[in-house]
Amino acid sequence: MNLLLPAPLLIPLLCATLSLLGRRAVGVQRFLAVAGCSLNLVVSACLLYAVDKDGIQVMQSGSWPAPFGISLVVDRLSAIMLVLSGLMGAAVAVFSLAAMDRHRPKFGFYFFYHTLLMGVNGSFLTGDLFNLYVWFEVMLMSSFALMSLGSERAQLEGGIKYVALNVLSTAFFLAALGVLYGMTGTLNMAHLATIVRSAGNQGMLTTVSLLFMVAFGIKSAAFPLFFWLPASYHTPPSPVSAIFAGLLTKVGVYALIRLFTLVFVTDAAFTHVILLAGAGLTMLTGVLGAAAQTEMRRILSFHIVSQVGYMIMGLGLLTPLALAGSVFYIVHHVIVKTNLFLVAGVIAFRTGTNELMALGGFVRTMPWLALFFLIPAMSLAGLPPLSGFFAKLMLIVASFREYSWVIAITALAVGFLTLYSMTKIWNEVFWKPMPPASSEAMAKVPWTVRDRVCLFSPIMALALCTVLIGICAEPLFGLSERAAGQLLNPDEYIRAVLEEAVRP
Amino acid sequence: MTEVYLSLVIGVLYAAGLYLMMCRNIAKFIIGLGLIGHGANLLIFTAAGLSTQRAPIVPEGVTIPVVPIVDPLPQALILTAIVIGFGLTAFVLALFLSAHEVEGTDDLEKMRSTDQ
Numbered sequence: 001m002n003l004l005l006p007a008p009l010l011i012p013l014l015c016a017t018l019s020l021l022g023r024r025a026v027g028v029q030r031f032l033a034v035a036g037c038s039l040n041l042v043v044s045a046c047l048l049y050a051v052d053k054d055g056i057q058v059m060q061s062g063s064w065p066a067p068f069g070i071s072l073v074v075d076r077l078s079a080i081m082l083v084l085s086g087l088m089g090a091a092v093a094v095f096s097l098a099a100m101d102r103h104r105p106k107f108g109f110y111f112f113y114h115t116l117l118m119g120v121n122g123s124f125l126t127g128d129l130f131n132l133y134v135w136f137e138v139m140l141m142s143s144f145a146l147m148s149l150g151s152e153r154a155q156l157e158g159g160i161k162y163v164a165l166n167v168l169s170t171a172f173f174l175a176a177l178g179v180l181y182g183m184t185g186t187l188n189m190a191h192l193a194t195i196v197r198s199a200g201n202q203g204m205l206t207t208v209s210l211l212f213m214v215a216f217g218i219k220s221a222a223f224p225l226f227f228w229l230p231a232s233y234h235t236p237p238s239p240v241s242a243i244f245a246g247l248l249t250k251v252g253v254y255a256l257i258r259l260f261t262l263v264f265v266t267d268a269a270f271t272h273v274i275l276l277a278g279a280g281l282t283m284l285t286g287v288l289g290a291a292a293q294t295e296m297r298r299i300l301s302f303h304i305v306s307q308v309g310y311m312i313m314g315l316g317l318l319t320p321l322a323l324a325g326s327v328f329y330i331v332h333h334v335i336v337k338t339n340l341f342l343v344a345g346v347i348a349f350r351t352g353t354n355e356l357m358a359l360g361g362f363v364r365t366m367p368w369l370a371l372f373f374l375i376p377a378m379s380l381a382g383l384p385p386l387s388g389f390f391a392k393l394m395l396i397v398a399s400f401r402e403y404s405w406v407i408a409i410t411a412l413a414v415g416f417l418t419l420y421s422m423t424k425i426w427n428e429v430f431w432k433p434m435p436p437a438s439s440e441a442m443a444k445v446p447w448t449v450r451d452r453v454c455l456f457s458p459i460m461a462l463a464l465c466t467v468l469i470g471i472c473a474e475p476l477f478g479l480s481e482r483a484a485g486q487l488l489n490p491d492e493y494i495r496a497v498l499e500e501a502v503r504p
Numbered sequence: 505m506t507e508v509y510l511s512l513v514i515g516v517l518y519a520a521g522l523y524l525m526m527c528r529n530i531a532k533f534i535i536g537l538g539l540i541g542h543g544a545n546l547l548i549f550t551a552a553g554l555s556t557q558r559a560p561i562v563p564e565g566v567t568i569p570v571v572p573i574v575d576p577l578p579q580a581l582i583l584t585a586i587v588i589g590f591g592l593t594a595f596v597l598a599l600f601l602s603a604h605e606v607e608g609t610d611d612l613e614k615m616r617s618t619d620q
Contacts, residue, residue, distance in 0.1 A: 130581055137588045141595065148599055156603040157615045163596060164525070167537060174544040174585055181578065182551030 004050070005059040005072050007043045008082055008121040011036055016114035026102060029110040033093040036114065040121075041086030048079035052479065056486070056496035058127070066498050067191040073127035073497055076483035077327060081124040081254055084334045087465075088246040089117045091338065091458035096239035098454035099345050104149055104237070112149070116142035116243070123251050127497055129180070129187045132255065133173055136219070140166050143248060146240045147232065158235035165228035169218035176211035183208070190497035193262050193490050202266060209264035209271050213256070220252025222312060223282035226305045230289060233304070234297035234354070238345025241297060245304055246338035250330055253311045257326065260315055261487040268318060276316030280410045283309030287417040296344045296354040296429060299421055300337070303380065306414055307333050313411065314395055317402055323484035325394030328476060332379065332387040332469060339376040339462040343369065346455050347429065350445060351438045356425070361434030365442070368456070370430045375463040377426065379470065381419035387469035390477065510550045517543035530600045530610045537596065541589040545582045552578035 015036035022028040051057055051074050059072040074082070093113070100109060119139025126132050144166075148159040181187055183204060184195045199205060214225070221229040229249070233241050256275075264271055286306025293299045311333070314326025346369055347362065348354050363370040379386035392415055399408040469476055486492060517539050524536030552575060560576040562569050604610055 130584075134584065134588070137592070141591065144595055144599070148602075151602050151606065153606050154617060156599065156606055157617055159599055160603055160612070160615060163599060164533065167592060167596070168525070168540070171537075171540045171544050175547050178544065178548030178551045178578075178581075181548065181581070182553060185575075187577075 002057065002059050004043055004047055005057055005074060005125070006061075008040055008047070008086070008125065009118055011040045011043065012114040012118035012121065016111050016118065019110040019114060020108070023108070023111075024106060026105045029105050030097055033096065033110050033113060034090070037086065037089040037093040037117070040117070041083070041090045044079070044082040044086040047074055048076075048083050051076055051079040052482065056493060058496050067186050067188045070131045071127035071188060071190070071497050072125045073190075073493070074125060075493055075496075076479065076486050077254070077257065078124045080327060080331060080479070080483060081250070082121060084250075084331060085117060085120050085124065085247055087462075088243060088334060088338050089113075091342070091462055092239050092243045092246070094454055095242065095342055095345065095458045098451040099239050099349055100237060107149060109146070109149060112142045112145045113243070116146060118142075120247050120251055124254060127189050129177055129189055129192065131187075133170065133177060136170060136173065136251070136255075139248070139251065140170065143244065146244075147236050149240075150237070152235075154235040158232035161228045162232035165218055165225070169215050169225075172211055172218070173215035176208055176215060179204075179211070180208050188497065189258070189262055190490075190494040193494055194498070196263055196266060205264070206267045206270060209260070209267070210274075212259055212264070213271070213274070216252045216256045216259070217278065218252075220249045220256060220308050220312070221282075221305050222252075222278050222308055223285050223305075226282065226286070226308075229305060230293075230298060230301040233301040234295060238297075238341065238348050242338050242341035242345060245300065245341045246334045249304055249308055250311075250334055253308060253330065256312065257315050257323075257487065261318075261323070262490045262493060265318075265490075272316050272318050275312055276404070276407060279309045279311075279313035279316050280407050281309075282306065282312065283410055283414040287414045287421070290421045291417065291424075294356045296347065296356060296359075296425060297341065299425060300340050300344065303418065303421065304337060306418065307337065307380070309414070310392070310395055310411065313407060314398065316407075317395075317398055317404065318488075319398055319402060320481065320484050320488055321394060321401065322398035323487055324477070324480040325391065325398055327480040327483045328394055329391040331476060331480070332391040332466070335462050335465050335469075336376040336379050336388065339459060339466070340373070340380065342455075342459050342462070343373045343376070346459070349451070349455065350447070351441050352445070353438070353441075356428035358435060358438050359429045360432040360438070361430075363430040365434065365439075369459075372456075372459045372463045373430065374426070375466055377422040379466045381422050382415045383419075385470045387466050387473070389470065390473040394477075394480075506554055507550060510546060510554075514543050514546050514550065517546065528612045530604060530612065533612065534593065534596055534600060538589075538593055541585070541593075545585055545589075548578050548582055548585070 015032045018032055019029045057074045061070045116139060119135050119142055122135030123132055126135060144163050147162055148155055184192055186192055218225040233244055283306045286302050290299045290302035310329050311326050314322040344354055379388040382388040382392040396408050396411050521536040521539035524532045555574050557572045557574045560573040607615055
């Protein structure tokens with residue numbers, strides 16, 4: 001089973017290398033993207049099955065025993081995240097077959113796509129803090145390249161904002177890492193967890209944890225560090241912004257959850273209250289920012305910010321149900337948000353724009369697209385019986401149980417305001433009559449059967465996931481609860497990583 | 505005593521770096537980025553503990569060091585961070601150069617078309 005562990009890294013690495021070799025053969029690259037990402041999804045699903053059945057899987061790379069070498073660790077949360085990254089990778093790869101122009105692949109679009117997925121998977125897999133930093137950099141470098149590939153004016157401007165803030169976040173991460181190493185003398189997360197519990201200087205430890213909070217807060221676009229996201233996510237081509245929207249901020253959230261359940265739990269009364277307050281403000285600012293926007297992808301970008309608030313809210317409450325709610329929310333959100341960006345991509349493909357003013361009438365011209373917009377949009381707003389309803393329900397019930405009225409009411413109100421944004425998109429893009437300019441644009445762009453298949457199949461698959469999670473929430477609910485249980489009892493994680501070292 | 509000097513240097517590097525990053529000028533921004541990177545590397549170096557002990561070389565035939573040695577890991581970390589920082593700076597330079605060509609300005613305040 002251990003042999004499967006590095007596969008989510010090796011498959012993208014292999015595909016990336018081959019894509020680089022076949023730089024001019026766009027067809028080969030496209031085949032590799034779909035085949036490699038699908039294989040990745042299958043492997044990740046096998047890993048999730050194994051982890052859920054047999055417990056945490058560990059691999060010590062290079063056979064160096066645990067605190068000295070780099071450990072690859074998969075617990076339930078990592079496995080869930082890997083499956084999500086595999087699913088999004090495959091869906092967006094299929095989508096990109098039609099939505100991506102023919103020039104960008106020649107300049108390495110698919111190469112960076114694979115390295116991006118490798119960086120994301122690496123962040124989920126690693127059990128070593130410095131290695132996490134390296135995977136962050138792999139992911140960031142690829143995302144920088146994807147963001148600016150094509151060098152359109154908006155892309156470059158958005159790219160600068162994106163790059164500036166993210167580079168700053170990794171500098172904070174590195175500094176925090178250095179101080180933490182100076183205090184504890186280790187970088188292995190399981191080893192850190194054991195040392196931190198008996199460390200003398202708890203005040204200093206809390207300070208370092210705040211530095212980590214800032215670093216990952218920038219990465220996950222939490223309040224007040226989110227400005228780079230809505231300024232940049234609407235600028236690259238639609239497949240790129242779809243994969244960014246689905247995965248990148250969630251890596252930051254994952255790192256927050258990992259560190260603030262495993263390592264920095266000794267001063268939870270202080271740190272987790274900050275997280276909770278940040279979560280509430282993140283939700284609120286994101287959703288209010290969205291209300292002022294008039295471009296489809298910009299509205300959706302602001303909603304990423306507001307949804308990140310919900311995920312951090314569960315972490316801030318730190319009860320089993322709340323944490324399970326966070327995990328459930330991540331699963332729901334990644335699927336739904338990528339799907340909404342894909343729908344926006346189809347609209348941009350047909351009309352060449354995502355401005356609400358220029359669009360309209362899609363309910364008549366493309367009724368199926370309207371349906372597949374409605375499913376994730378209503379799920380995002382939290383209407384039953386879709387996935388978002390159960391995700392929000394878990395978090396809000398958890399906060400009422402903790403008597404955290406303020407955050408519960410904020411979460412409910414933000415849900416309402418989300419519905420407002422979604423109905424705004426619905427009215428403007430789908431319901432109102434289409435302006436003549438865009439119907440002319442639509443008539444000019446070819447709309448072949450191949451385009452339809454490539455663009456619609458991922459949207460249909462993801463919408464199906466949303467509906468299935470909503471109709472039978474029980475299996476995913478159980479899985480999230482078990483994942484949260486594992487996070488709240490770090491002993492299992494620590495034992496799995498460190499005891500492996502004792503064995504010859 | 506060296507720790508105190510180095511801490512001051514780190515502080516100055518961070519302050520100068522952050523100041524330059526807020527200067528609205530692309531070139532200053534990149535220099536600021538570099539300074540913060542150096543500050544972080546020096547911080548790892550200092551925080552991990554300075555010592556006058558031996559180089560971490562284990563003599564042949566033994567498996568553990570016979571005399572106290574310095575911790576080699578911080579230097580390995582810094583080396584990795586320097587390499588990554590180098591790549592990052594190269595990319596940021598290229599990005600800013602092409603942005604400068606397209607926009608015709610090096611003032612970050614004027615690059616606001618994606619914010620509206």
